[in-house]
Amino acid sequence: MSSSLPAGPSAPWRGRRVVLLGVVLVALNLRIAVASVSPILDLVRADVALSATEAGLLGAIPVVSFAVFGSLTPVLARRVGLEPLLVAAMLLSVTGELIRSGTSTATGFLGWSVIALAGMGMGNVLLPPVVKRYFPDKIGVVTSIYSVTMTFSTAVPALLAVPVAERLGWRTSLSVWAVVGVLAAVPWLVVVVRSAAARSELSGLLRRAPATTPALTSRHRSGGRVWRSPLAWGMAVTFAMNSLDSYAMFAWLPQILVDGGTSPHAAGVWLSVFAILGLPPALVAPIAAARMRNPIGLVVFFVACFVASYIGLLVAPGGPVWLWILLGGFGPGAFPVLLALINLRTRTSAGAASLSGFTQGVGYAIAGTGPLLVGVLYDATGTWTAALLFLIGTLVVLLVAATVACRPVMLEDTWLPRRAPGEDVDPA
16 A cells, blocks of 8 residues: 555554654754754854844845745646655755855855755645645644644754854854754655655556546646635635734744833743743644634634733733733644644645645745834834734734635635636636
8 A cells, every 4th residue: 555545543654654754854844944043143143244134134034935935836846746845845955054054154144044944945835735645634633743843843943052052163053953954854765765666566557547537637626726716815814914923923022021121031031931832732723623624713712812912911011921921822823723724625735735835925925024014113103002903903814814714615626727728717
């Protein structure tokens, strides 16, 4: 039996352990190039001579790379396949990390950061369709596993970057994480080699097989344009608003707390707590979503947490800070729900790749404006009132979009087919 098929109930992971290991290692690699830099940015700037503007540009590169390369990934996946592209993405991230850590110019550091993050942006989009292909019977569980792993991918490099840099230098502190990318590529090389061997053994049968499968070439199941689907737009806008709020909080929460009377050291600690609180939703939400016909209730809960946190920071910024952080930390929990929905709302791995690329490409492009807009509102007014009200407004948009994204419909049943030259689409 092919490893891409679900195993029987008596051995649910049989034949898929290598793939599961690959999923976990890729997820572990997806945030390293971002999280490993910020704690030691002062050391990097002193050596590479990054200006304040260039340092700000470095902060914008991750979201821009995720948006641009995430949008391109479905096209590349259709040409070369999911698994070979995952190998290429991981090796691309390794190349960027290694050369970036050895450069001595600001231009080189920024340029190779783009390369490293290009591979990770592609990995962001590729993981959902890979889960769809190999774990159609375990979507909730596997999505939970890799969502939690992505949280560790953010936390662990940030925790270890400074101690490693103090002992071995910032170049080693950055380059050592390339090992994870190399390890992440290995399981997928195994999968690619096994697939090539299987295709060779079946070459005679494949030559006699029909070129198309009628059930999959109906007007609802193939050739669709994802941007014409209301479901896809609902997913993209929900993803965008959720990520916009998350990035805004990561960028500005310490300053909001300091302005409310919290010490800078304590504000930094609370930011770490905010990040760690993403673990419970990452663990529970995808499994819960997979068991629900319409998981809008989960999204409403997470939005309510965000809103309550913002209102608390507006009305009583001095405290109880622990309560505002607890509520706000659960707020981004719609993210793992959306990762699960990419697979729960598609029929095939090809559909999942299209929806993943569109959702994350559009979503990250919009989300990247969040920290900037919050900063502009703060500078213009001198208080956090307008900024926090703006963020509450984005959550209203999120809820409206989520009602579309969570509906129990499939992408392939909502997109329109590509028209053949001179052919009209049957409106029926």
